[in-house]
Amino acid sequence: MIPTAFLPRLSVSLLAVLLTPIAAAQVASTPEAPDYDRGAYRSCLDRLGQHASSAGIETPVFDRHVRSVVPDTSVLKLLDNQPEFKTPIWDYLAGLVDEERVEDGKAMLERHADTLARVEKSYGVDPATVVAVWGVESDFGKVFGKRPLLESLTTLSCMGRRQEFFRGELIDTLRIIQAGDVPAERLVGSWAGAFGHTQFMPSTYRRIAVDFDGDGRRDLVDSVPDALASTANYLKRSGWRSGQPWGHEVRLPAGFDTAVSGRTSRRPLSYWVERGIKRVDGLPLEGSSTPTALLLPAGKDGPAFLVFKNFDAIYSYNAAMSYALAISLLSDRLRGSDGLGAGWPTPDPGLSRRERRELQELLLARGHDIGEVDGIIGSASRAAIVAEQRKLGLEPDGRAGRNVLAALRNARPPAGAGTPR
Structure with missing residues (x-):
């Protein structure tokens, strides 16, 4: 999880590319790393050594793992990055809550059923929610991030903003x-220091991680039981209420005053029921005093949700509504839901990862050098999309949506185009 210390100043578009290791690769290629003052850096290491010693870190441990670190100044660009590409929530969710992730998540529920049952008994968090966090954070352990924590954190401890935090x-x-x-050597992860199956920051690890497999170590990298139990422990400590839902997709009555919406605008569930809000799935929504908020992530014309305390627990994992919705909606799909009842207010919906890979194959077939077909729409893919949009008479916004995919499917390949890789 990206430290929430940075989140208040981030837009949803930035969160969409920072909140998960998978999505992080969508940020444009990092500019060349700046040089640094080597004397100032050595002085900083001396101060860090003193600080570490006073915190109980043995000198040989510090010297072995920090003294020789060459700073990775490219993380400073990521710390201050303002992405140029805006990500609508329907794109963000299309890539995180797609059929592949649902299929893989159901397989993980079956494979780790015994562990998840013990986790639920110990912490009261249901298997679907725990597995949904796992799926969004690291694609079930496939993507941890590639930056050595010691390099990133040593650099950020000596340079840039928020050195004390790092x-x-x-x-x-x-x-x-x-x-x-x-x-x-196993501690690799995001530029900010999140690591493991469910991307804990080291300070979160210290407070929350548990040894669930009984081997005497709290290992969130190579022990799935430890990672899943630690995630459930985090949610429990964040106020998770066992046996209660995160919320429901709902339908608003005509003329509803949306000024009362917002995650922090809590009212008794009966308030919403009395004003004609109903569940999309047709099940009854019984009035009660339960504090409830109305979310309209795409405005009054998009899907609407009533959310409860458990949504807040998920939200605390990474403070963004889009992120919490991804976890919540994926957990519903893992329980057998068919997905959203309402559509997003756009004529050009987002693409799943399979569709993004297909789009990249089509771009390669038309001669664009975009690198690996991986479903990650980075700067090279976006530049190729812009070029093709111009040829096809579409708005050249570089967005990987259904319209450009459909147009490329129907377009005749240019003469001499090779076979997609």
């Missing part, structure tokens, strides 16, 4: 290594 994360990383929980 010094704390570095010290907690050294505590993980010193305790023998996870070897240093």
Whole structure:
């Protein structure tokens, strides 16, 4: 999870590319890393060594793992990055709550059924929710991130904004290594320091992680039981209420005053029932005093949701409504839901990862050098989309949507085009 210390100043478009390791790769290629003052850096290492010693980190541990670190100054660009590409919520959710992730999630529910049953008994969080977090955070362990935590956190402890915050994360990383929980070489993750199956920050690990497989180590990298139980422990500590839903998709009556919407605008469930709000699935919505909020993530013409305390627990994992909705909607799909009842207010819906890969294959077939076909729409893919949109008479916005995919499917390949890779 990206540290919430950064989240209040982030737009949803930025969150859409930062909140998960999978989506993070959609940020445009990182600019060349800036140079740094080597003398100032060595002085910083000396101060870090003193701070680490006072925090209980043994000097040999610090010297072995930090003294030789060459700073990765490219993380400074990521710290201050303002992405150029806007991501509508229907694109964000289309890639995170797609059929592939649902299929894989159901397989994980079956494969780890015994562990998940024990997790639910211990922490009261249902298997679908835990697996949904796992799926969104690391695609069930397929994508952890590639940046060594020691490099990123040492750099951020000495350079850029919020050095004090990152010094704390570095010290907690050294505590993980010193305790023998996870070897240093296995601690790779996001630029900000999140790591493991469900992307804990080191400080979150220190407070929340549990040894659920009983081997004496809290290992969120190589132990699925530890990672799943730690995730459930996080949600429990964030106020999760066992046996209660996160919320429901609902339908608003005509003329409804949407000024009362918003996650923090809580009212008794009976308030919404009295004003004619009904569940989309037709099941009864019984009035009660339960604090409930109305969410309209795409405005009054898009899907609407009534959310309860458990949505807040999910939201706390990464403070963004789009992220919490991805977890919530994926968990519903894992329980057998058919998905949203209402459509998004757009004539050009987002693409699943399979469709994004198909789009990339079509771009390759038309001669664009976009690199690997991986379903990640980065800067090279967007530039190719812009070029094809211009040829096809579409708005050249670089967006990977249904319209450009359909147009490329129907377009005649240019003469001499090769076979897609």
